[in-house]
Amino acid sequence: MDKPKVVLGVSGGIAAYKACELLRRLTESGHDVQVVPTESALHFVGEATWAALSGKPVATGVWKSVQDVPHVRIGQQADLVVVAPATADLLARAAHGLADDLLTNTLLTARCPVVFAPAMHTEMWEHPATRENVATLRRRGATVVEPAVGRLTGVDTGRGRLPDPARLFDVCRRVLARGNRATDLAGRHVVISAGGTREPLDPVRFLGNRSSGRQGYALATTAAARGARVTLVAANSALADPEGVTVVRAGTALELREAVLMAAADADAVVMAAAVADFRPAVYAEGKIKKREGSGPAPIELVRNPDILAELSAERGREGQVVVGFAAETDQVLANGRAKLARKGCDLLVVNEVGAEKTFGSTDNEAIVLAADGTEVPVPHGPKEALADTVWDLVVDRLTGGTPG
Template sequence: MDKPKVVLGVSGGIAAYKACELLRRLTESGHEVQVVPTAAALHFVGEATWAALSGRPAATEVWQSVHEVPHVRIGQHADLVVVAPATADLLARAAHGLADDLLTNTLLTARCPVVFAPAMHTEMWEHPATQENVATLRRRSAIVIEPAVGRLTGVDTGKGRLPDPEEIFAVCRRVLARGDRAQDRDLAGRHVVISAGGTREPLDPVRFLGNRSSGKQGYALARTAVARGARVTLVSANSALPDPAGADVVRVGTAVQLREAVLKAAADADAVVMAAAVADFRPAEYATGKIKKKDGEDPAPIALVRNPDVLAELSAGRPRPGQVVVGFAAETDDVLANGRAKLARKGCDLLVVNEVGERLTFGEESSEAVVLGADGSETPVAHGPKEALADTVWDLVVSRLP
């Protein structure tokens, strides 16, 4: 089989050095990569570095190898074009169809999916001109990943940081896996909210009641939603995973905190997917000091109280007409029977039911599930990567969106 052909465009920002890691991940995973840096990008990372890491000369000039017509050929033959970093200037030129260098020519001739990973100062990202350019590119089916929040050039901190190269690679991999369907971007213009991880209910300053959820399924849902064009809010409970590129991440600890964050984000959401493992109970009292064991005495019983049922609350009081609500059911026995009962009890549109245990689902890279619909449908998902289950969930969500 031919290797997937990826064009890596690099524009002139300080984050250009991070594109070297993205390039290495693409080449080591079996992709044929043609690097197309702008003249400004070469001030940050030299042509020799791109050639050494890609195994082929970097394409830098329209006038190089003119007999091969590079300004047309490179874009025509690509399976994916990804620009990382994409500066405010590059986004402006791409949005207005300018073709004053090899990279912008390539963007005009590409008929494959195009991914932009912006990186710039917060003021530049938030400027109305940049936001209009991003909106224009998204209307034309480009995937513009939301920048991350963090340290920028110098002492500045804010939104505009290039997402982690590993996470940009994950988006590229999902776009390539969707093939021609990636052009549909069926979640473009939609806002989706996803909860992930497992809540922790504190007993004292050092102990808590928790669960085994790693957050991997929720993060897979976030990555696949970004690849399908959605604006993603990820409410993450105690997960140590890196932030998915393009998702706005809200960190929480307890079930009460998760409820507050999800309800706030869901106010304008088209879909809410509750993949987090939310504690049903919490200690009735919190000990301000560490609970000590006493010789010859059994520990005092721990009284529990119910936590709010976030999924049922969302399903009953949807803040937006047509909002699709998806729940998850982790079961250890009578999986489908318990799942159907939970679906009826919670009132959600879809319920993803899977069997869990010490070596089942939690913390694993793969999953197996059945997605139950309130309309009586059943969609089995064979054992496979969590991204495959995530794509099935989004397929079912899209079919129910108004």
């Protein structure tokens, strides 16, 4: 089979040196990479380095090897174009369709997925001009990865740092695998809940569960990569906020319900991946509950929490909204899942088996996605991002009226 053809565009920022690591990962994993730097990029990393690492000659202008028409052919033949780092200047030129060097010509002729990985100072990233340029590129179907927060040039720290090359490689791999569906959530608003709610007993104790939030965070990350505007309602998770995602904090089931319902009002899809407590203490003790000498613990009366998934399914925030639930089961997994799907009234239900050393806190998962129309889609054991992409595939099918599954 032919190797996937990747164009690695490099613009003139100090983070250009990190693109060498991205190039190495792409070439070593079997991709055919053509590096197209800007003239400014060569001030940071020289032409010889790019040529040695890629095994191909490097040019910045359109006048080299004119007989091969590189300003057209490179983009036409690419399976993916990724620009890392993408400076504020490069984003502006790309958004406005300028073509004054080989890289911007390539961006205009490419009909494959395009990924931009911005890197710049925080003030430049937050400037209205840059934000409008990013919005324009995303609206046209490009994937613009949110920059990371960290040390910048000099003593400055803030948002604007090039994401880790390993993460960028993972984004490229997923975008390549998705092909024309790489940005199929562009223009959509999706709401995801993640983590586990905690119901306080007293100032120091609570009723909780083992959920780490990893699956919900994977859903948020993959949705953002596919172009969605993402609201993540996170309950008691220690994970770092996904880049490019609006994160709303919640602690209890009641707090999570309020946040989800508010965000879901204009959402195209809502995915309830959080582990929500079914019950909460009827009475909150203002002081720490003490042990009683010579007797057992005092009984704790519980009351039922609202059924958020059923409420979302019954009262959709907007016409055509897709609602997805999760069912964590320990036995009779499929039977319990099918019963829950019928009871909740959602469109899709992701059913998986959980336990103390299974699923919770793991980077991998496996599940069966049950649909209201009776179809079932098994997802084999693998990264939680793979399950997330399957869920979004099924959501997009329903949003666009395609063939489910």
